[in-house]
Amino acid sequence: MQIDSDERLEEQPMMHGNGHGRVHPAASSSDFSGEMNQSVSAPSSDPSSSPLYSFHFEKPVPQQQPEQPPPPAAAQPSTYVVQVPKDKVFRVPPPENARLFEHYTRRAKRRSRCSCVRVCTCLLAAILALAVLLAAAAGVMYLVVRPRRPSYAVQALAVSGLAGVGNASAAPAAFSPGFDATVRADNPNGKIGVHYEGGRSHVSVSYDGVPLADGAWPALYQGPRNVTVFVAKAKGSGIRFSQGVRGQMAAAERLRSVPFDVDVEVPVRLQLGGVRTWAVPARARCTVAVDRLAADAKVVSSSCDVKVRFLSWRN
Secondary structure, eight states, X not given: OOOOHHHHHHHHHHHOSOSOOEEEEOOOOGGGHHHHHHHHHSOXXXXXXXXXXXXXXXXXXOOOOOOOOOOOOOOOOOOOOOOOOGGGOOOOOOHHHHHHHHHHHHXXXXXXXXXXXXHHHHHHHHHHHHHHHHHHHHHHHHHHHOOBXXXXXXXXXXXXXXXXXXXXXXXXXSBOOEEEEEEEEXXXXXXXXXXXXXXXXXXXXXXXXEEXXXXXXXXXXXXXXXXXXXXXXXXXXXXXXXXXXXXXXXXXXXXXXXXXXXXXXXXXXXEETTXXXXXXXXXXXXXXXXXXXXXXXXXXXXXXXXXXXXXXXXX
């Protein structure tokens, strides 16, 4: 295949470049269709000599760098004016202001002191008025109800556990005495009932100051003008007597008069109609003498003294 010398001269300068470019296929003509078939059968070693290709090279366009902003200008020294309100300006007050301040402060303290005294006076007056009203109500109730003190008497005292106390050779070293006291309670009030709280009651029996047994008063209610008979029990253990006490008890038993002291403390509540008072302690001390130290002992003498802390009780 023959190539025109003019076309070869135009293509040779395009081969000398920097090696960077793009290859564009040349436009083919119908007149060279026969020659293309011949070129396929006999390829040439120089690709630039082929009439189907032409080469041209383009230089890359350099990218422009963004412009940096100029550095900020340094702050220039300036003069500033600060305005302060007139009422915010602090200054030394005149001397007469100090005297006025002391005067007003003294007057404020005097007023507060007077108000406190007034409040305390009103409070005390209210308390006194309430106390007077309560005292008047209690006086009226006392005159209307006229409460009377209940009376108690020990009708029987069964003794156990003290057999042979006078015999030093045959008696045991320790005794466990027991007492069953039959008590008669009389409520002489016509409008007042008495509630006995047995849970907090205490009954003790002693001989010449030596404690022998402890027990409790039974819980019960005694209505107006009522007589109630009940049994209060007391029990002791590990009681040891001296030789002198044993001799005294043996001598008293021979005289058929052995004295015992029975102390009772029981909380009571008084009831007037549907109103029940608070619990007040009732204390009784009874001196009982029996003829012998046995379960079938008989009471020789009995006396009781009752104290109840509730207003004033009459006998």
